[in-house]
Amino acid sequence: MELIDLGLAKRNEESFVTFLDQICSRFELDHAAYAGTNPVSGAIHGYVTYPDAWKRHYAENGLHRLDPTLIMASKSIAPVDWRRLERTAGYDTVFRDARDFGITERGLTIPVRGPYGDIGMLSVTRDCSVTEWEKLLRHILSDLQSVAVHVHDTVMRSDALSRALRYPSLSTREREILQWIAAGKSQQDVGDILGISHRTVEVHLRSGREKLYALTTPQAVGRAIMLGLIYPL
Amino acid sequence: MIIVIDALNKDRFADLLDDMYQLRARVFGDRLGWEVEIIDGREIDQFDRLDPAYVIGLDDEGHVVSCVRALQTTGPHMLSDVFQAILDGEPPLRSATLWESTRFCVDTQRLCRDGNTMKAVSLATCELMIGSLEFARRSGIADIITVIDPVIDRVLKRSNNAPYDYVGSTKQMGKVPAMAALLDCSEERIARVRDFAGIHHDVFASEDQVRQLLDKRHAEADRVAIAQAEAEGTSVVSAQQLMDYCREQLDAARTEEERAAARRLVAVLLDNTDRPGLRLAV
Numbered sequence: 001m002e003l004i005d006l007g008l009a010k011r012n013e014e015s016f017v018t019f020l021d022q023i024c025s026r027f028e029l030d031h032a033a034y035a036g037t038n039p040v041s042g043a044i045h046g047y048v049t050y051p052d053a054w055k056r057h058y059a060e061n062g063l064h065r066l067d068p069t070l071i072m073a074s075k076s077i078a079p080v081d082w083r084r085l086e087r088t089a090g091y092d093t094v095f096r097d098a099r100d101f102g103i104t105e106r107g108l109t110i111p112v113r114g115p116y117g118d119i120g121m122l123s124v125t126r127d128c129s130v131t132e133w134e135k136l137l138r139h140i141l142s143d144l145q146s147v148a149v150h151v152h153d154t155v156m157r158s159d160a161l162s163r164a165l166r167y168p169s170l171s172t173r174e175r176e177i178l179q180w181i182a183a184g185k186s187q188q189d190v191g192d193i194l195g196i197s198h199r200t201v202e203v204h205l206r207s208g209r210e211k212l213y214a215l216t217t218p219q220a221v222g223r224a225i226m227l228g229l230i231y232p233l
Numbered sequence: 234m235i236i237v238i239d240a241l242n243k244d245r246f247a248d249l250l251d252d253m254y255q256l257r258a259r260v261f262g263d264r265l266g267w268e269v270e271i272i273d274g275r276e277i278d279q280f281d282r283l284d285p286a287y288v289i290g291l292d293d294e295g296h297v298v299s300c301v302r303a304l305q306t307t308g309p310h311m312l313s314d315v316f317q318a319i320l321d322g323e324p325p326l327r328s329a330t331l332w333e334s335t336r337f338c339v340d341t342q343r344l345c346r347d348g349n350t351m352k353a354v355s356l357a358t359c360e361l362m363i364g365s366l367e368f369a370r371r372s373g374i375a376d377i378i379t380v381i382d383p384v385i386d387r388v389l390k391r392s393n394n395a396p397y398d399y400v401g402s403t404k405q406m407g408k409v410p411a412m413a414a415l416l417d418c419s420e421e422r423i424a425r426v427r428d429f430a431g432i433h434h435d436v437f438a439s440e441d442q443v444r445q446l447l448d449k450r451h452a453e454a455d456r457v458a459i460a461q462a463e464a465e466g467t468s469v470v471s472a473q474q475l476m477d478y479c480r481e482q483l484d485a486a487r488t489e490e491e492r493a494a495a496r497r498l499v500a501v502l503l504d505n506t507d508r509p510g511l512r513l514a515v
Binding site: 072076077084085088113115142143144150169170171174203204206 | 240284286306307308320324325327328331368371374376417
């Protein structure tokens, strides 16, 4: 299943939660949650697929103030498997309550750092054995990293000032690769034309795609044309 | 052996980080003559305050022999903030699956003493490369962009770990030039380095293993210091005893108030010690 393009969807709470739902079904997860702070607008954003009862309990008891899956994980650069947090402050309190609401402690938080001191976290859970969990993570973690940055960047652009600050800044290399792709060339062709390795094309294309807040290359090409960064052919 | 230190376990390994900052001062300040700031024999910059992840290599006695620092390219990092010159004015790559690695270094002095040859240096270098590539791969990272000097670039090439490309161009940074190289974190690359070095075991040590090793090393150093002090007729509390006591106090604290009180006590105790690493270690 394709994920909806958050860049085009009307950015409201409903579309973010729908996106999280889609992440769950695409990556075989039970729940997904995003939390982020935007120092530019001063806003704190949070979207979750958790049941309402747990959301209410979490908010009423101020669990976000001690939840190590947010507080500790936000300081990491690598994804944090919640097993790593078992001995940290707040873990027992939060997960004792979570278990009562049927929320598993088999989870992972992907921290995202943005350019303006903004920090976001995409957390996902799945109630399963350790073996199954590790196998799943090996399979999906790279894609989840990209999805986490996509959600974060999109949420961080929800006000006009932040959107202006985050105008995509593409390098010459990124632009020329997108330009050749727009001309219908395959990645292999582009590598041959520019005399660079397939992997170099790939790493620049991925960067260009993410700078344009796109999940797929066609979306990226479309947006680059729209912004006048490359020519339509 | 390799250990990864980040914001989640840095309090437990502050002594290790302190050793690492000293190694960096010796390598980047003294040997390479980079324009780095060294205070108290330690090289620490603005990016160390951003909670990066460090991949650190240790010898069997628990001395830091190699290290490298990783940051996400989605947020502030060296290529976006201080190494722009290398990129010829172009904006840096930014991707969820691309990490930047900087401050790659190896303690050639320590590895070459006792008549050891460059073989030990090569082995330590490869172990660090394997550790960094595997750590990145395990985190879902596909590529690494690494800021290195031409010497390290040659080392990479000689170790079956040649960069697949470079971004920007080589620029003079202090006494030596620096460049930005691209490495994929593929299983094939990791296998190539492992084959080259003949390293086929798991290079990572557990946190407990490393902690034990460090504690043993400190205890040994303290024994020597105490013996010396006693010979001079002065009485001392060993740094290890002091550190154990401080840890006990922190571990025993159950509430925020208790923890704050324990931290205050620890601060007072450590203000009166002369081991700089200890202050950070608790």
